[in-house]
Amino acid sequence: MFGLVNDQALAKKALEGSGDAWERLVKKHEKNIYNYGLRMLGSPDQALDLLQETFFAVFRNLHQYDGVGSFSGWILKIASNRCIDLLRKRNPAAPKDDPDPAFEGLTETRLNPEETLHLSAEKNRLVQAMQKLPPEQAVILELKFFHGLTLDEVADHCGTSTNTVKSRFYSALKKMKIHLEAQNVA
Amino acid sequence: MSHNHEPFDQQVGDFLDSKLSKSERDAFVQHLNSCSECQGLVQTARDLQARAERWQAEPVPQWERLRYLFPQQKSSGLIWRWALIAACLFLGFASLLQVRVSWESNHFQIAFGPEPTVNPEQVATLIDQALTDYKQQQASALDDQLERTSLEMKLQNEKLLTRVMEQSRKDQREDMALLVSQLQKQRENDVEIMRVNFKTLMQENSRNREGLIALANIVEPKSKY
Numbered sequence A: 001m002f003g004l005v006n007d008q009a010l011a012k013k014a015l016e017g018s019g020d021a022w023e024r025l026v027k028k029h030e031k032n033i034y035n036y037g038l039r040m041l042g043s044p045d046q047a048l049d050l051l052q053e054t055f056f057a058v059f060r061n062l063h064q065y066d067g068v069g070s071f072s073g074w075i076l077k078i079a080s081n082r083c084i085d086l087l088r089k090r091n092p093a094a095p096k097d098d099p100d101p102a103f104e105g106l107t108e109t110r111l112n113p114e115e116t117l118h119l120s121a122e123k124n125r126l127v128q129a130m131q132k133l134p135p136e137q138a139v140i141l142e143l144k145f146f147h148g149l150t151l152d153e154v155a156d157h158c159g160t161s162t163n164t165v166k167s168r169f170y171s172a173l174k175k176m177k178i179h180l181e182a183q184n185v186a
Numbered sequence B: 001m002s003h004n005h006e007p008f009d010q011q012v013g014d015f016l017d018s019k020l021s022k023s024e025r026d027a028f029v030q031h032l033n034s035c036s037e038c039q040g041l042v043q044t045a046r047d048l049q050a051r052a053e054r055w056q057a058e059p060v061p062q063w064e065r066l067r068y069l070f071p072q073q074k075s076s077g078l079i080w081r082w083a084l085i086a087a088c089l090f091l092g093f094a095s096l097l098q099v100r101v102s103w104e105s106n107h108f109q110i111a112f113g114p115e116p117t118v119n120p121e122q123v124a125t126l127i128d129q130a131l132t133d134y135k136q137q138q139a140s141a142l143d144d145q146l147e148r149t150s151l152e153m154k155l156q157n158e159k160l161l162t163r164v165m166e167q168s169r170k171d172q173r174e175d176m177a178l179l180v181s182q183l184q185k186q187r188e189n190d191v192e193i194m195r196v197n198f199k200t201l202m203q204e205n206s207r208n209r210e211g212l213i214a215l216a217n218i219v220e221p222k223s224k225y
């Protein structure tokens, strides 16, 4: 009887004005979005901002959720769009793709230096390395490894072609390899 | 030495997802055996996968999940925003009309005078001051209102208020700076046009004067008779 109420039913109740249903729906998905924000944005404050903005957008667009596809995927899409907007605003000059394998913008870092993360050393290293990727590449690694999407699904999620996603995935791996290795040396 | 990784660079993801056909997979593995770079990237991908699996979700800090269900809180924010825009426009026009405005003990002091240059920094400071006063007022009003509710609730609202204030203040400063710089530009433009007009007028004037003098010289001898 309890625990099996699906997201669509909760969404419907929330739309009808049930604060309880909305709270249950949010609690079910917020951890996922918050951790997504931590890895992508590199700061707890900004992750919380992203979380709040995402659920604000979710609530406003709740009537548009048609039950096709998972609710978590739908929320994640809203969060991704918002997150990439935020990162683009932070660094509008960062290239989406690398013009050549010489890794332009390799040293570019997206993390605000005065913000420190209170994470375990391993998590911190990963987040730091993620911050050095262009947003469009970081999101691919995030979706592929942390959300288990295939690259076809990532392409669908991002609204880009599969070939573009494959090229960006390759570039992203190259950079991650270098940054993670650099951390091991340091 | 640079390898050509095509088409294998496009296949790393499909290889990891086990989506390559038998022949594609064989070719890919063969390439891996001869290409340390691609090999390293497959290793990195597996490392990332392992890190993702080890990632224990961080707990979400306290936040107000029900905020969006109560639109009255949102509308008060909207009114505040409009008040800021109105204040911004007022100060913009004040600077144009050379009005001196200061913020003293909770009210604006307005004076017209010959000390007109309003620079963006002064205006921003002024607005900051007004915002700080408003914030203090709001904070104390909040205190009274929330005395009955829990301490946690109070702290959260104050934090929220601070965030809204900082956000507004930043927007405000940007809007103001833009407005002032545009007004400044317009004024410079007007002055430049005036200057050019005046110069032309003066040149014309002096040419007329020369003409008149020449005429007078011609006319003068006659008048002696």
Ligand SMILES: [Zn+2]
Pocket (backbone or CB within 6 Å): B003, B004, B005, B008, B031, B035, B037, B038, B039
């Ligand atoms: Zn290769």
